[in-house]
Amino acid sequence: MSRLPAALLGGALTTAALTAKAAAPPPISPDEGRQIAPHTATFAPGRGVGVASRDGRWSARISLRTGVQATVNAPHDPAAPTHVALELRRLRAVIFGNALSRHVEYFFQLGLAPRDLGHDGRSARYAPALDAYVDFTYLRDATLRVGKYRPQYNRERLILDINPLLIDRSLANAEFNFDRDVGLDLRSPDLFGLGLMRYYAGVFRGHGRDPKSPGAPGLLYTARFELLPFGLFDDYDSADLSRERRLRLAFGGAYAYHDRAKNNRGVLGVPPADGGTTNYHSATADLLLKYAGWYLEAGFLWRRGRRSPGDAEDADGAPVPVEPARSGYGWFAQTALLIPRTDLEPALRYAEVAPLGVDSSLTRRSELGGGLNYYFYGHNLKVQADYFHLWSDAKITRGDDQFRLLLQLAF
Numbered sequence: 001m002s003r004l005p006a007a008l009l010g011g012a013l014t015t016a017a018l019t020a021k022a023a024a025p026p027p028i029s030p031d032e033g034r035q036i037a038p039h040t041a042t043f044a045p046g047r048g049v050g051v052a053s054r055d056g057r058w059s060a061r062i063s064l065r066t067g068v069q070a071t072v073n074a075p076h077d078p079a080a081p082t083h084v085a086l087e088l089r090r091l092r093a094v095i096f097g098n099a100l101s102r103h104v105e106y107f108f109q110l111g112l113a114p115r116d117l118g119h120d121g122r123s124a125r126y127a128p129a130l131d132a133y134v135d136f137t138y139l140r141d142a143t144l145r146v147g148k149y150r151p152q153y154n155r156e157r158l159i160l161d162i163n164p165l166l167i168d169r170s171l172a173n174a175e176f177n178f179d180r181d182v183g184l185d186l187r188s189p190d191l192f193g194l195g196l197m198r199y200y201a202g203v204f205r206g207h208g209r210d211p212k213s214p215g216a217p218g219l220l221y222t223a224r225f226e227l228l229p230f231g232l233f234d235d236y237d238s239a240d241l242s243r244e245r246r247l248r249l250a251f252g253g254a255y256a257y258h259d260r261a262k263n264n265r266g267v268l269g270v271p272p273a274d275g276g277t278t279n280y281h282s283a284t285a286d287l288l289l290k291y292a293g294w295y296l297e298a299g300f301l302w303r304r305g306r307r308s309p310g311d312a313e314d315a316d317g318a319p320v321p322v323e324p325a326r327s328g329y330g331w332f333a334q335t336a337l338l339i340p341r342t343d344l345e346p347a348l349r350y351a352e353v354a355p356l357g358v359d360s361s362l363t364r365r366s367e368l369g370g371g372l373n374y375y376f377y378g379h380n381l382k383v384q385a386d387y388f389h390l391w392s393d394a395k396i397t398r399g400d401d402q403f404r405l406l407l408q409l410a411f
Helices: 001-024 030-036 170-178
Strands: 042-044 048-052 059-075 083-098 104-111 129-136 144-151 181-190 197-204 219-229 249-262 277-291 294-308 327-336 345-354 364-374 381-392 400-410
Touching: 001 144, 042 277, 129 364, 170 294, 170 364, 181 219
Parallel strands: none
Antiparallel strands: 042 048, 048 059, 059 083, 059 400, 083 104, 104 129, 129 144, 144 181, 181 197, 197 219, 219 249, 249 277, 277 294, 294 327, 327 345, 345 364, 364 381, 381 400
């Protein structure tokens, strides 16, 4: 009698096991498991939290960046009021990594601060998507980038938003840079594998960061070349935080042609009062030097336009006078020294923009100033303070004084 219950129990267990086995999903193949099984999540300051598959074909990192800024603008004109502002200067969410292959890389960035969205009254309203692009890196000397991003033109604009030497980029960059656009380019991070050169050649829609309508068919064409005579280094990071033991030097030059630009600064600015479009030729040259905590950066920018007048009329039905192209040039020089055995860095800058010839809608403007940076954890946690005097038409005794203080955190 005792053997029967045991036999029945054994049969029941066997039946249950077979049933469970039949209901279970099929096992994951070894190859599939390697593709989807992630490593333990990792964290790197400024690069956020990330996971990756064991074979490296999938990865993702999430990073956040923010900064709070106080600004005081004090005009020399006693009749003009002093403006004081406290703002969330930057709030960025970044997702990047690779998908399907080590050679398919993606980068997405959202800008959520009021200035990023154009809610501060300084620019048009924008969508939060700042960047969205994919890199195909199968060929070292012909890497393809497609999406929405900053065209490779002037170095100062291409240095990350959290990395400028002073709180903001120069006056010359503000006038002559190219904003984010939709397009593609071919590039090489190390041309011919020599560790000495890079190139970029791109075509963009030419309508800027967030066009609201198809608009004119004109395109933006860009080309940039870089020479690093003493070898590759991190030349898109302002300040010499690593205190380079060897002289590091980078030269860059670029050319751009904007066909039938709708705005008076190409992809930036506003449409000319008469309507119409402008064909713009632009060029720039720059250099960057790092050595033993010393940082030096300089750039020259040039732009010449040829107008195609529009047919706008004023309130009386008369044609609006043709607005001249915003032709001109600008330059800047800035330097800093990371004081030995400290994380304190004083910095200086001078910048200027000026019209090109007498027939230009650009006015001469200049800025001179400097600041102090303290790096708690590199650019990922720092405090910056700066002062600038800004003036127009070479009247340095007039103009505005600007004081700024920024606390920045990236993780």
